[in-house]
Amino acid sequence: MVTNLYQPIGAKIVRIVDESPAIKTFTVVPERPMPFKTGQFVELALPGVGEAPFTPSSNPSDCGQLEITIMRAGHVTDLLHRSVPGQTVGLRGPLGNGYPVEAFVGRHVYIIGGGVGLAPIRSLLLTLFEDTSRFRSIVCRFGARTPDDLIYKQALFGPWQKVPGVHLRVTVDKADGSWKGHVGVVSSIMHPTDVDPRDAVAVVCGPPIMMKFVTVKLLDFGFRPADIYLSMEKNMSCGVGKCGHCMIGSYYVCTDGPVFTYEQLRKYPNIWG
CATH class of the missing domain: 3.40.50.80 (Nucleotide-binding domain of ferredoxin-NADP reductase (FNR) module)
Structure with a gap:
């Protein structure tokens, strides 16, 4: 049971697969099982560097390890792409709502x-x-x-x-x-x-x-x-609906999403921006 939503649990990268020139899949084993629903996301942290949100790409039936597919697109993801098996990371989550x-x-x-x-x-x-x-x-x-x-x-x-x-x-x-x-x-x-x-x-x-x-x-x-x-992909910085960076209209993408129906969002302007 998660008691502090801001506190990551320790985890270790055990395998890295090159999917494309800019995308890799990381197999991450947390200190304890992390059950999640398909479509939910986690915050993956590099100690002393920062964290970023990613949706696991693995089957939720195996909560003992998560596969996370990451595109190199910024400081944290660039350093993750340079990491090797054995790298210690942190995980917060699971967060948000997945596919029904x-x-x-x-x-x-x-x-x-x-x-x-x-x-x-x-x-x-x-x-x-x-x-x-x-x-x-x-x-x-x-x-x-x-x-x-x-x-x-x-x-x-x-x-x-x-x-x-x-x-x-x-x-x-x-x-x-x-x-x-x-x-x-x-x-x-x-x-x-x-x-x-x-x-x-x-x-x-x-x-x-x-x-x-x-x-x-x-x-x-x-x-x-x-x-x-x-x-939906937005700047889900805190992951728990506090910072407001990921809002679409009245919705927090991190807590109300990231999976939405178009019916929920269509009345808002610039939802694709």
């Missing part, structure tokens, strides 16, 4: 992700894969800027393609000579016939501009705003 998986049961699950946005989606997928028969279908549309920028390549083109009830397509914005797949932004591989929006939920995670145009397309397909789930 039970609300997806019996429906089509339409998942659209881009770039490092596949990190929260990986955790969700691993949760759904535990029993795909509970869902009418799981349809995934994933993208990245280039083939090198795709993360989880082995899973994307291997085991995930073979999971019963799952239909997965991948695209890149710009191809190289080795790429044999689709070329175009991720919305270009979305089609109205992918799922029946009357009996489906959509999950979107990725760069803000991608999320904006994917949401517009989902609405055009006939999705209700309440059935579109967005994993």
Whole structure:
């Protein structure tokens, strides 16, 4: 039981996987198990340096270790990318609200992700894969800027393609000579016939501009705003709704999110900024 939300528990990085030139996945083992729900986030701290929020990319069923996929994008993440197995870190959490998986049961699950946005989606997928028969279908549309920028390549083109009830397509914005797949932004591989929006939920995670145009397309397909789930990225500095840096309208992304429905956010301006 967490008694002090500001006090991290000790943890150790035990494995680091290079996913792309700018993205790595860190396996972190905390001093004690850290149960979490898919879509929640943690604050990962480098002692004496600082901390930053990340959504675990691993299956919540294994709370003895967390896999956290991190893009090099600032001071803390740059130092994390230079770290090696054995590095001591701190973990605060889990924080926020995740995906309401039970609300997806019996429906089509339409998942659209881009770039490092596949990190929260990986955790969700691993949760759904535990029993795909509970869902009418799981349809995934994933993208990245280039083939090198795709993360989880082995899973994307291997085991995930073979999971019963799952239909997965991948695209890149710009191809190289080795790429044999689709070329175009991720919305270009979305089609109205992918799922029946009357009996489906959509999950979107990725760069803000991608999320904006994917949401517009989902609405055009006939999705209700309440059935579109967005994993929002803001400056979640404290993680507990005190600093106010992550607010969208009246919501604190760190405590009310980071998963929201579009219905909750659509009345506010500049939600993609």
